[in-house]
Amino acid sequence: MQGKLTVDPASQIAKIDDRVYSALIEHLGRSVYDGLYQPNHPQSDQDGFRQDVIDAVKSLNIDLIRYPGGNFVSGFNWEDSIGPKSTRPTRLDLAWRSIETNQFGLHEFMKWTQKTGTRPDMAVNLGSRGIDAARNLVEYCNFSGGTYWSDLRKQNGAEEPFNIKTWCLGNEMDGDWQIGHKTADEYGRLAHETAKVMRLVDPSIDLVVSGSSTREMATFGSWEETVLDHTYDDVDYLSLHRYYDNEENDLANFLAKSIDFDEFISGIVAVCDAVKARKHSHKTLNLALDEWNVWYHSHKQDDETAPWQQAPHLLEDHYNFEDALMVGTMLITLLKHADRVKIACLAQLVNVIAPIMTDEHGIWLQSIFFPFLQISKYGRGITLTPQQTATTYDSKDFKDVPYLDSLAVYNSENHEIVIFAENKGNTTMDFQTDLHDLNAQTVIEATQFCGYDIKQTNENQQMALHPNSNVHLSDNTLTASLQPLSWNMFRLHVTH
Ligand code: AHR
Numbered sequence: 001m002q003g004k005l006t007v008d009p010a011s012q013i014a015k016i017d018d019r020v021y022s023a024l025i026e027h028l029g030r031s032v033y034d035g036l037y038q039p040n041h042p043q044s045d046q047d048g049f050r051q052d053v054i055d056a057v058k059s060l061n062i063d064l065i066r067y068p069g070g071n072f073v074s075g076f077n078w079e080d081s082i083g084p085k086s087t088r089p090t091r092l093d094l095a096w097r098s099i100e101t102n103q104f105g106l107h108e109f110m111k112w113t114q115k116t117g118t119r120p121d122m123a124v125n126l127g128s129r130g131i132d133a134a135r136n137l138v139e140y141c142n143f144s145g146g147t148y149w150s151d152l153r154k155q156n157g158a159e160e161p162f163n164i165k166t167w168c169l170g171n172e173m174d175g176d177w178q179i180g181h182k183t184a185d186e187y188g189r190l191a192h193e194t195a196k197v198m199r200l201v202d203p204s205i206d207l208v209v210s211g212s213s214t215r216e217m218a219t220f221g222s223w224e225e226t227v228l229d230h231t232y233d234d235v236d237y238l239s240l241h242r243y244y245d246n247e248e249n250d251l252a253n254f255l256a257k258s259i260d261f262d263e264f265i266s267g268i269v270a271v272c273d274a275v276k277a278r279k280h281s282h283k284t285l286n287l288a289l290d291e292w293n294v295w296y297h298s299h300k301q302d303d304e305t306a307p308w309q310q311a312p313h314l315l316e317d318h319y320n321f322e323d324a325l326m327v328g329t330m331l332i333t334l335l336k337h338a339d340r341v342k343i344a345c346l347a348q349l350v351n352v353i354a355p356i357m358t359d360e361h362g363i364w365l366q367s368i369f370f371p372f373l374q375i376s377k378y379g380r381g382i383t384l385t386p387q388q389t390a391t392t393y394d395s396k397d398f399k400d401v402p403y404l405d406s407l408a409v410y411n412s413e414n415h416e417i418v419i420f421a422e423n424k425g426n427t428t429m430d431f432q433t434d435l436h437d438l439n440a441q442t443v444i445e446a447t448q449f450c451g452y453d454i455k456q457t458n459e460n461q462q463m464a465l466h467p468n469s470n471v472h473l474s475d476n477t478l479t480a481s482l483q484p485l486s487w488n489m490f491r492l493h494v495t496h
Contacts, residue, residue: 003404026070029314074127081105126170127180188230245296381411450486
């Protein structure tokens with residue numbers, strides 16, 4: 001099997017925005033409680049935050065944390081989560097049929113972002129609430145002082161404003177499962193008015209309007225058009241969500257779904273640009289892919305979980321090796337859209353469809369942790385236009401699927417070209433990269449993630465990235481063997 005990538009530094013897609021390495025933390029299951037917050041655990045610090053979780057989150061170089069949901073936000077009263085913990089109400093969380101104690105709230109979240117070196121991406125409730133709750137929250141978080149809400153923040157221990165820059169106007173408002181689900185016109189009008197009023201409080205904020213919750217929605221496309229008709233001039237980003245599964249247990253078709261992912265993103269870009277043209281606008285709208293991942297292993301168990309528990313085990317997918325390959329190909333795909341995808345949140349981060357899992361002893365890292373770790377650490381710089389040729393296959397739903405998925409990132413500051421390459425086939429691939437006039441001098445690092453049974457999970461922490469010694473660099477050409485079903489990274493020192 002053959003695969004070839006031609007790297008031309010003059011052919012650039014865009015600089016990768018740091019915010020594409022972001023994640024969602026939702027009040028759901030054991031994400032917050034027993035995940036990042038567990039006051040009586042031996043690993044927890046004086047604030048009750050799990051230090052082992054903080055360390056793992058830091059290692060992933062996450063930028064934004066979208067919070068507090070997800071579906072949860074559409075029934076959430078943010079005021080419940082501030083003030084002395086003893087006075088905070090315990091509520092029914094109707095989104096996940098759980099008990100919410102509000103012991104981890106807004107101030108705790110802000111402190112946790114500081115400790116993890118992340119930044120908040122705050123969602124407001126446009127399901128059960130609306131303009132008033134949203135504007136009060138912006139005033140509480142971002143206004144310096146001298147008003148009711150800003151002085152209450154000071155009274156609650158935060159003298160300085162939080163200055164939250166990025167805000168989401170609700171969550172998945174197109175879905176009938178959503179508390180306060182709306183038609184596109186209803187939501188578009190509300191989002192427009194809410195955006196206007198939030199900006200009256202703080203004109204410097206960035207706003208994300210909710211797009212389709214999945215490509216399969218009957219309203220997909222028309223939802224975006226109608227919502228953007230109302231909000232195009234008000235917002236900075238349109239959100240999109242995408243989860244994949246392998247319910248049918250068909251690996252070739254599963255990994256080919258990166259084609260669907262690519263078409264999904266391109267389709268939304270086309271809708272944004274159609275609205276732009278119709279509005280005679282000079283503004284180009286970018287995308288916030290603010291939920292993406294593999295999600296399906298936990299569905300059956302979740303259906304059987306009794307309601308109204310506090311921090312129940314929900315959405316606890318145990319990811320296997322093929323899921324890591326799927327996450328790898330999704331990451332490469334989204335970087336190919338670096339010109340328009342400026343925010344992307346892995347959903348989620350801890351315990352709930354997550355790379356990081358906790359138990360009473362400590363943490364364990366899922367298979368999907370590894371491709372995310374590498375691309376988030378080294379996928380910094382400019383995405384170069386992938387010019388790729390490779391052997392192809394047909395799967396159940398897709399034709400001419402390349403066995404190779406590859407991409408090069410040019411990091412001019414570090415004088416590095418970083419190549420990410422996935423072999424989706426069952427046999428070894430002869431991989432060649434033509435480095436054009438880049439003058440590649442040395443291979444700094446070559447790693448591979450492979451050799452595991454596709455159904456192997458990582459509870460016992462056996463998975464790791466290994467060096468790839470089957471690599472050769474000469475005459476500006478890198479040749480390497482890509483193991484069957486493998487995720488690979490090559491870092492090259494270049495002068496240009
Ligand atoms: O991430 C889990 C859920 O998936 C989120 O709450 C919701 O927005 C999406 O449907």
